[in-house]
Amino acid sequence: MAKTADRSPRAAAESTDSGRSRTPPSVLQSADRALVALLSFTEQRPEWGVSELARHHGWDKAVVQRLLTTLTGRGFLTCDSTTRRYRLGPAVSRLARVGEHSGVLPSLVRPVLARLLRETGESVVLNVPNGGGYRCAAAVDGTGPIRYTALVGALMPGHAGASGHAIFAYYPEAEIRQTFGATALQRFTGTTLTSVEALLDRYARLREKGWGISHGEYDEAVTAISAPVFQAGTIAASLTVIGPSHRVTGAADRIVEAVRAGAADATAAFGD
Template sequence: MKKSSAALHGAAGARVPQYPIESVDNALKVLLLLGERSELRLTEVSEYLGVASSTAHRLLAMLQYRGFVRQNERTKAYGPGTALTGVAFSIMQRFDFRSVLRPYLERLNTELAETVHLGLLDGAMVRFIDAVESPRAVRVASRLGLSIPAHATSTGKAMLAQLTPDELHTLYPEEELEGLTERSIRSRSQLEEQLATVRRRGYATSTEESESGVSSVAVAFPYRGTPARIAFNAAVPASRMSAADQRAIGAALRAVVDEAAPLLHG
C-alpha cells in the first residue's frame, strides 16, 4: 500500500518530536488515511503501519471506542466515526464560509425570487446551514437548521453524486432506503441511477421527495479545495416548477457556484 506524504513526512515544516509516542503517531496516521479513503480494512491498516494484525486491531478498537472510527457490521471495514466528523464539522464552522457565500445566496434569491439554501453533507444527512426565503406570498418555508436524509433532497443528491461508488456504498450499506414521502427514492440502485443523471446534466432535482408540494434544484460546489461538501439549492412550490424551470434554475445555480467556488480556497 502506498503511504500518503503526510504519513511519511508529517505536516509541512514540522519537526520530528524529541520524544515521539509511536502509538499516538499510528492512531493519527490512521485518521489521516481515512481522509483519503472511504474505508479501511484491518489487513490494510496492519500493512500501512507496519505492525502485527493484533496491534492494528487494538488500535482500531480504541479509535472505535472513542467514536473516531466505526465498523461496518456486514463488511467489517472501518470508516470515519461520529466523533471524527463532529470534530471536522466544528473546525469547518470556524472557517465561516457561510459569510463568504451569503452575498451569492442573496443574489440567487433576488434573481430567482424563490427560497434558496446552503446545505452541507454530514454523513448521509444534509444540514441546511443558511437560507433566504422567497419574497412571494406562496413560497417554500426556510429549512434553516434542519437535517434531512441526503437521498431525499436535491441538495443531498448533488453532493452524493461527487462520491465514488465505494464511498456511496459505505454511506448506504443496504439496498433498501427509508423514504419520507411516496415519491422518495427507496433503493440504493435507484439512487445510483439518479446520481448518474446528476453527473451528466450538472444539477440535481427533487420533486416532492422530502415534502409534499415542494420541488427543488441543487448544484454542489467542487469538493477539492473547499472546507466541506456544500451545495446551493432553490426550493419552489411544485405547482410552479416545470422541466424548463428546472433547467433554468440549474443553469443559474451553476453560474453562481462557478463564480463563488474560487473564494473557498487559496
Template sequence: MLKTLDQSLAVLNKFTREHPSWGVRELASEMEMSHSIVYRILATYHKHGFLEQDKETRKYGLGLRFIEFGAMAGDRLGLAERIRPIMKRLSEATGESVFLTWLDGREGVCLDIYESSQLLKYALAVGSRTPLYAGASNKIIMAYLTQGEQERIIAEGLKAGKPPKSFPGKDKLLAGLQNIRQEGWAYSLGDYSDSVFGIAVPLFNRNSEVTASLTVAGPEYRMPQENVAHTLQLLRSARDEVQQVLQHLLFFA
C-alpha cells in the first residue's frame, strides 16, 4: 500500500512548470515504470479531479482541484489577510517587488509575490521552485542549514541539472553561505536574470529553525550600493512584522 502511495506521489511530482503535461507512455518511460501502473495512477487522479486529460493529445495536466487546495493552503498561512499587506507596504516603500520564499525539502518555493508597480520590474510565478544555492531568497535559507545539509543540496542539485547561470563552485559557495549567516542577510545579482538584484532576510519558526525568507528584488540600475543599507533596513522592519504573524500560526512550529 505504501509503495503504491509513493509511486502515485512520484507521478504527481513529475508535473512541473517545465513539464506541465504528460502522456501515459511518455511518463512511464520517464519514470521507468510499467505502462499499466502509470495509466491506473493517472486515471485515478483524473477520476477525482486532480488531473485533466486533453481530448486531442490525450495528455494529462493538473486539474482544478489543485486551485482549491492552493487557496486553502494560502488561507492557512494567513497570506492574504495578514502577510500580503506587509509585503505591499514594503513594495511601495522600496518601489520593488517583494516575495516570500518557503523551504520545501531541498528547494525554495515562491509562496507569494507583490509585484512592483513600475513598468520594469522583477516578476516570479507563485509556486515556482528554485535550487537553494542560487539567488538571495534561497541562499539566505541555505545559509542557516547545517553544512551537511548544504553539501547534500549542492550535490543533489547539480546532479539534477539545475545550476544557476553562474555556479561559483562548492568551496566558494560554502564560504559565501558562512558569510551570509554571519551578516544575517543575502545579496545576489544576475543569478537567474541579467542585471536583477535580490536582497533577502531569513524567517524562523519557534524552534529557531529557518523556514522561509522575505526578499526585495528588481533591476540593478534602481539599486545602487548607496541605497542597499536603507532598503535592508526597510526589509528587516517588514521581516519583523511577518515573523510575528508566522509565530502565531500553529503549523509554523
C-alpha cells in the first residue's frame, strides 16, 4: 500500500493539539478536533471510550466528553448506554451516501485515469465495492479499434477478475468466507476462480505484490491488471487497466508499473 504522507488521526491530532502555537491561525481548533475525533473511528478501531480517546490524542478528558456528547447529539456518533463506548452514527452514513451519489471519488481520480490512458492506450476503470461484487464508478475507453468498454454503474461479480481481487484481498478472511463461501461461485470461463480457497490464495499473492493480473476470468478475451486504492487505511476501490489479452499480456510489465503508480496517486487523492 503506497502512502505519500502520514495522514493518520494521531498525526493530525499532534499537528493541531500538541500546542496552540502549532495550530494555524486560519483553523478553528474546536472544529478541527471534532474532525480528528471522527477520523479516529476506523474498521480496525470502530469504537472508543472517552478515556481511551483522550489518552490517544493527549486531550483533556472533560473536553473529549463534551466533544463526543456534541457529536452524538448531531447523530455523528452513537453511545452504548451500558458500555458508554461510542461508534459512528447515522449522520456519517447519510453523508457517505451523498458523497457517493455526487460522484466525489470519481472526480478526484479522473486525472489519474486520463494519464493511464495516455500511458497505456488501454481502457482504465475505477471500481468500488458493492456487496459481494464491485461497481464501475468511472472509466475511460482505450484508443485502439479493438478495446474493452466499461459501463459506469455496471455491477460485476467479485470473484471473477483482477478488479475484484484487488478489492476483496483486503477484506477480513471471515468476511471473505461469508461473502463467497455461502453459495457455489459461478464459472464464467475456464480460468474463473470458483472456490474460496483459490480466492484466498490469489488474495495472499496480490497483497504481497501490491497488484494482481487476471487472464480471461470473466471474459476469456480480456486481460486485466489491477491495484488497490485506499482511503484512510481502508480499501476503497481498485484501479484497473483492461483490454484485449494479446495486447495487455504482452505489455504487462510496463502496465503494472503504470497501474501501481496510478493507484498510489488515487490513494493520495482520496486523502489517505
